Amino acid sequence: MKSAHIMEGRQRGDDRNAMSWRSARHRRFVWLGLALAVALDTALGLTWKAAAMRLPPVQGWRGEALAVLHQPLFAAVLLIYILQFFNWMAVLAESDISFAQPISTVSIVTVSLLSVYIFGEWISATHGVGIALIFAGVWLISTTPILTTAPEIQPAVDSPAVPERSHEL
Amino acid sequence: MSFKIIGLLLVATASLVEAVGQLAFKRGATRSSGSGALAGLHAVMQSPGWIGLGILCFIIEWALVTVALQLIDLSVAYPAGSLTLVAVVMLSRLWLGEAVGRRRWAGVMLIVTGTLLLGG
Numbered sequence: 001m002k003s004a005h006i007m008e009g010r011q012r013g014d015d016r017n018a019m020s021w022r023s024a025r026h027r028r029f030v031w032l033g034l035a036l037a038v039a040l041d042t043a044l045g046l047t048w049k050a051a052a053m054r055l056p057p058v059q060g061w062r063g064e065a066l067a068v069l070h071q072p073l074f075a076a077v078l079l080i081y082i083l084q085f086f087n088w089m090a091v092l093a094e095s096d097i098s099f100a101q102p103i104s105t106v107s108i109v110t111v112s113l114l115s116v117y118i119f120g121e122w123i124s125a126t127h128g129v130g131i132a133l134i135f136a137g138v139w140l141i142s143t144t145p146i147l148t149t150a151p152e153i154q155p156a157v158d159s160p161a162v163p164e165r166s167h168e169l
Numbered sequence: 170m171s172f173k174i175i176g177l178l179l180v181a182t183a184s185l186v187e188a189v190g191q192l193a194f195k196r197g198a199t200r201s202s203g204s205g206a207l208a209g210l211h212a213v214m215q216s217p218g219w220i221g222l223g224i225l226c227f228i229i230e231w232a233l234v235t236v237a238l239q240l241i242d243l244s245v246a247y248p249a250g251s252l253t254l255v256a257v258v259m260l261s262r263l264w265l266g267e268a269v270g271r272r273r274w275a276g277v278m279l280i281v282t283g284t285l286l287l288g289g
Contacts (some may be wrong), residue, residue, distance in 0.1 A: 015176075023184060072250065085210035086208075086210070087209075088209075089197070089198045089208045089209035089212050090198075090206050090207075090208045090209060092194060092195045092198035092199070092208070093198040093199065093201070093211075093212070094208075095266070096261065096265075096267045096268075097191060097192065097195040097257060097261045097267070098258045098261040098262065098267045098269050098273060098277075099267075099273070101191060101254060101257045101258070101259065101263065102254055102273075102276060102277050102280050105280055105284060107256065108260060108284055109287070112287060117220065126286050127219070127286065127287050129283075129286055130283040130284065130285070130286030130287035130288075131283065131287060133279050133280070133282050133283030133286065134258035134280050134283035134284065134287070135281070135283075136276075136279050136283075137275075137276040137277065137278070137279030137280035137283060138273055138276065138280065139276075140206075140272055140273075140276035140278035140279065141272075141273055141277070141280075143272065144270065144272050144273045144276075145268070148267050148268035149199070149265060149266055149267055149268075
């Protein structure tokens with residue numbers, strides 16, 4: 001079941017057969033996970049900044065640590081971190097990290113755009129070009145196969161590097 | 170001047186450490202038999218070594234960046250962070266055997282360039 005599910009990721013455009021509806025499900029799962037990863041990353045960045053801005057100006061390492069413990073927003077940061085970990089593991093279980101990691105950098109864009117509204121920062125034309133390049137890169141990567149390696153733990157999959165054998169296992 | 174170089178070296182090291190951490194997470198996620206939404210729990214229980222290594226890497230990275238930021242500005246440190254992306258993609262090919270073709274590399278380079286423009 002798992003192997004078959006994973007194999008779908010390797011199906012290319014020329015191989016749309018009876019399994020394509022499950023392939024579509026796999027793609028939807030990964031993209032949903034990536035969207036959630038970007039949302040959580042954005043929330044993390046903004047919450048962290050808001051928390052840091054609420055810290056009183058303190059001197060020294062111990063004072064800083066104590067102030068962090070008394071700021072409830074840092075508990076929110078920790079909670080988002082935990083959610084992010086579980087979501088990210090779900091994404092990684094179903095996709096290449098060389099696919100997921102570059103795409104998740106979209107959060108850099110969302111954080112900088114939202115900072116404009118929330119914290120009154122502003123972005124220049126150069127920043128605009130940067131944002132366009134990031135989206136172009138994400139689009140390019142989105143046209144490559146989501147998963148190109150076989151799961152290690154299933155003995156049924158004997159040669160991980162050969163995508164031709166994508167029959168039902 | 171030398172402080173700045175030490176700061177940059179620290180940030181570069183931090184990027185590589187984070188890349189190793191990401192790869193360890195990926196390794197843990199792939200090795201566990203669970204997939205889907207519960208992959209995280211399965212991975213923690215079935216390959217605690219990889220997950221532990223990943224978390225350790227993130228703690229080390231955080232410490233390195235914290236020290237580095239006392240030596241250099243965030244605007245200087247930030248671009249070095251995009252090293253992580255390049256390192257992750259290189260390692261994913263060498264260590265995990267992921268198929269990283271020209272198209273994927275081109276996408277990564279566009280993203281890295283975009284990130285540099287956005288941070289500068």
